[in-house]
Amino acid sequence: MIKALIERLRQKERTIEFPGGTPVLPERFRGLPAFGAGRLPAGSPAQCPVGAISEDGPVLLDLGKCIFCGRCEKFSGGAISFGRDYRLAVSDRRSLLHRGGELALARALDEKSRAIFGRSLKLRQVSAGGCNACEADVNVLGTPVFDLGRFGVQFVASPRHADGLLITGPVTKNMESALRATYDAVPEPKIVIAAGACAISGGIYSGHAETRGIPADIPVSLYIPGCPPHPLTILDGILRLLGKINR
Amino acid sequence: MSAMLKNSGAAALSEIERLSVESLRGRIGTSVWGGGVLLSLFALPLEGVLHLCAVLGDRKKSDIELLLAPVEGTGYPAITASVHQAHLFEREIAEQYDIRPEGHPWLKPVRFHEPYRKGAGVFGAERPGPAVWDYFRMKGEEIHEVAVGPVHAGIIEPGHFRFQCHGENVYHLEIQLGFQHRGIERAIPANPARRLFYMETAAGDTTAAHATAYCRIAEALSDCRPSPRAEAARAIALELERLANHTGDMGALAGDVGYLPTMSFCGRIRGDFLNMTALLCGSRFGRGLLEEGGTRFDITPAIAAELSRRLDAAQADVAGAVGLLWKNPSVLARFEGTGVVSAETAAELGLVGPAARACGLKIDARADFPSGHYLTGAPETVALETGDVYARAMVRWLEMQQSLDFIRRTLPAAQGDSGFCRCGAFKPESAAVCVEEGWRGELCHVAFTDKGGKLSHYKITDPSFKNWTGLALALRGQQISDFPLCNKSFNLSYCGVDL
Numbered sequence: 169m170i171k172a173l174i175e176r177l178r179q180k181e182r183t184i185e186f187p188g189g190t191p192v193l194p195e196r197f198r199g200l201p202a203f204g205a206g207r208l209p210a211g212s213p214a215q216c217p218v219g220a221i222s223e224d225g226p227v228l229l230d231l232g233k234c235i236f237c238g239r240c241e242k243f244s245g246g247a248i249s250f251g252r253d254y255r256l257a258v259s260d261r262r263s264l265l266h267r268g269g270e271l272a273l274a275r276a277l278d279e280k281s282r283a284i285f286g287r288s289l290k291l292r293q294v295s296a297g298g299c300n301a302c303e304a305d306v307n308v309l310g311t312p313v314f315d316l317g318r319f320g321v322q323f324v325a326s327p328r329h330a331d332g333l334l335i336t337g338p339v340t341k342n343m344e345s346a347l348r349a350t351y352d353a354v355p356e357p358k359i360v361i362a363a364g365a366c367a368i369s370g371g372i373y374s375g376h377a378e379t380r381g382i383p384a385d386i387p388v389s390l391y392i393p394g395c396p397p398h399p400l401t402i403l404d405g406i407l408r409l410l411g412k413i414n415r
Numbered sequence: 416m417s418a419m420l421k422n423s424g425a426a427a428l429s430e431i432e433r434l435s436v437e438s439l440r441g442r443i444g445t446s447v448w449g450g451g452v453l454l455s456l457f458a459l460p461l462e463g464v465l466h467l468c469a470v471l472g473d474r475k476k477s478d479i480e481l482l483l484a485p486v487e488g489t490g491y492p493a494i495t496a497s498v499h500q501a502h503l504f505e506r507e508i509a510e511q512y513d514i515r516p517e518g519h520p521w522l523k524p525v526r527f528h529e530p531y532r533k534g535a536g537v538f539g540a541e542r543p544g545p546a547v548w549d550y551f552r553m554k555g556e557e558i559h560e561v562a563v564g565p566v567h568a569g570i571i572e573p574g575h576f577r578f579q580c581h582g583e584n585v586y587h588l589e590i591q592l593g594f595q596h597r598g599i600e601r602a603i604p605a606n607p608a609r610r611l612f613y614m615e616t617a618a619g620d621t622t623a624a625h626a627t628a629y630c631r632i633a634e635a636l637s638d639c640r641p642s643p644r645a646e647a648a649r650a651i652a653l654e655l656e657r658l659a660n661h662t663g664d665m666g667a668l669a670g671d672v673g674y675l676p677t678m679s680f681c682g683r684i685r686g687d688f689l690n691m692t693a694l695l696c697g698s699r700f701g702r703g704l705l706e707e708g709g710t711r712f713d714i715t716p717a718i719a720a721e722l723s724r725r726l727d728a729a730q731a732d733v734a735g736a737v738g739l740l741w742k743n744p745s746v747l748a749r750f751e752g753t754g755v756v757s758a759e760t761a762a763e764l765g766l767v768g769p770a771a772r773a774c775g776l777k778i779d780a781r782a783d784f785p786s787g788h789y790l791t792g793a794p795e796t797v798a799l800e801t802g803d804v805y806a807r808a809m810v811r812w813l814e815m816q817q818s819l820d821f822i823r824r825t826l827p828a829a830q831g832d833s834g835f836c837r838c839g840a841f842k843p844e845s846a847a848v849c850v851e852e853g854w855r856g857e858l859c860h861v862a863f864t865d866k867g868g869k870l871s872h873y874k875i876t877d878p879s880f881k882n883w884t885g886l887a888l889a890l891r892g893q894q895i896s897d898f899p900l901c902n903k904s905f906n907l908s909y910c911g912v913d914l
Contacts (some may be wrong), residue, residue, distance in 0.1 A: 171742060175676060175739055176676060178735055179683075179735065179736065194693040194697055195697075196693070196695075196696055196697030196712065197697045198697050198698075217609045218609075236698075236702075237703050238703055292566075295572045295573055296573070297595050297597050298595075298619070300618065300909075300910060301616070301700045302619075303572065303619075304619070305699065307570040308685075311683050311686065312682065313683050313686055323570055325568035340913075341528075342544055342594045343565065343594050346546075346565045346594070373597045377598065378528065378596055378597050379598075395616075
């Protein structure tokens, strides 16, 4: 016991100040893209592996499809460059059609929903074809670094105990019915969060016969882009939904 | 003629030995019983005929051999009948090409998709989902069955587990995956622009290893040689991936026996290692780091200095966190003797990685089939003998220390402008093989090109494909309450199998 206590003192407290502190992101981190004044060189859209760049006109990048691989920084001749802003979660799919400037970040749930979920949100996670990267960076929110519990948010072991789902992966054909059953088992009112490019648009699995996407009749309250999204992007999105971040 | 390759080598199709299925079966048996390894076994259409392709490895000579056997008709005598580790490979072959391995003892689909071509109708026209299929069942008045999944209790990928129990005791566990099937292998030849991203997400926690394997395949097929600096950077990425995942596993194992200090510390330290990978390329999982011909990001002297500083800090932290486990009698009491797999069983199943080394098999692709920077010296292969949860935990901890030293040794060679070797067109009618030691064990990629030099077939074998059966057997004779601990001690990939 004494050894564990000594080790605890040595390991120190490592929980980050959030929201409010200055999050430390790697220098080469690829966050919200910015667009220069120049037009895209011809043929640029076809070079995007996930077809996230629009065909013509001013630059339009679908952050719901984007896997933040950063290759367009090169083939766009500098017209697209990735910044370090990790705040990317939005309330509507359309808000991910990025034309430069600020994103319309996620709105808080309405007052009635916040009265129910604001101080205690229990989520069930369903991986439906996820590669375990989105899952891992959701899981990490439970470590002392992010300490999700301090915000009243917890991932639970049964849909019956949950207020909503956090879905990852492109929703494979073989997970379609399990996802449906899990969604149906969550009591009303409920929310759904789509985390990662796969859950939002199919990501690099878009167009595969083996994937289905989140069914159209399951309404999504929060879209968190990335491949995978940085843990801070996920945390920021969830806290915005709960009205705990407004700026 | 026989094409004897070294790791990451290519051969012309005409150089690959062709033999009958019967002879192939004999050759696989001779190799495996003589201490060799069946790296992969799959079917592919070649010149209009379905062929079985076996990839055999000789660990002593570091040789890799490709063998092809044409299959006529709707079936062939199952190789599994004599070489048990072929069992899942042959289920996969039956599912993909609708051909019957006659005499296969447990013929079920692996991923529950439509066959690639119409054949013998092995699994019938009806295709229910993975959880809706016949399972091995014990009968008896006091026997009960426990079904778990596909959606599990934690934040984890989907799979289905059926336990045959008498009271608390597990007599048999059957594991059925397939829920994560995204159609990667078929999409690889068809979609060149996404190839690298399929590799990065084949098993998302094994990004560096799968991406490295693909890059080496592309380089072998185009005679492109990456710079020694790029090779050193790749090796560092592979070891950081191992460190992050092993640290996470140590924490998860502690959590599953209710020892929270190590769980909490390791949960954080795992992130410290992931952030070191992000220091290199911006992504915690190494997304975007690798490319055919080299790496996309250089390790500048400033990054090398920062990485070195962080390694020192993380090493001290992880040594303290993991060290607590070995001093705590209640942790050791849960680890020792739980989920034992014997060396004989491990060898028969062809287990790989830490799970195999925990049973006393001294196998590691970094030493046995070295390529890239590992040719200049691989970390020492560490093995224990007890084959229990304790051994699987301890092997990880020993490997982590090796990896930390290896990165420090390698860092000077990785610094500076790594240059780039652009991969040209692929050689026509050729095949290439790459074996990498991912953190879960060795993974194997095989590629074939057609007359025009286009990829015509790509085969990925993730270490989990070989190790899931090891977990099933580790559970025999255990209490069902030991499943989470045993499961964590293997920590296998679902999507790596389902592809």
